[in-house]
Amino acid sequence: MLTQKREFRSSTFQKRLKFKVGDRIETFNHCRGTVVRLDRDENGDFVVARLDLVPHEFAYDPDDLRVI
Numbered sequence: 001m002l003t004q005k006r007e008f009r010s011s012t013f014q015k016r017l018k019f020k021v022g023d024r025i026e027t028f029n030h031c032r033g034t035v036v037r038l039d040r041d042e043n044g045d046f047v048v049a050r051l052d053l054v055p056h057e058f059a060y061d062p063d064d065l066r067v068i
Helices: 002-016
Strands: 024-027 032-041 044-051 057-060 065-067
Antiparallel strands (some): 024 032
8 A cells, every 4th residue: 555655656646746856956045966866755845955165955845045
């Protein structure tokens, strides 16, 4: 049952978001980086990105990012 839910989630999830892993993005405060992962939790969808200036990963609301 869990695998069926996961397959459904991954197939519809990427279609709804305008991002995919590897996309170059810019944050709302003009920091640039690369999409590492797309995920969802109890609060909704989010994008995990690795910024160019900081060697860490950060989670962003999809509305706070744009593809460059």
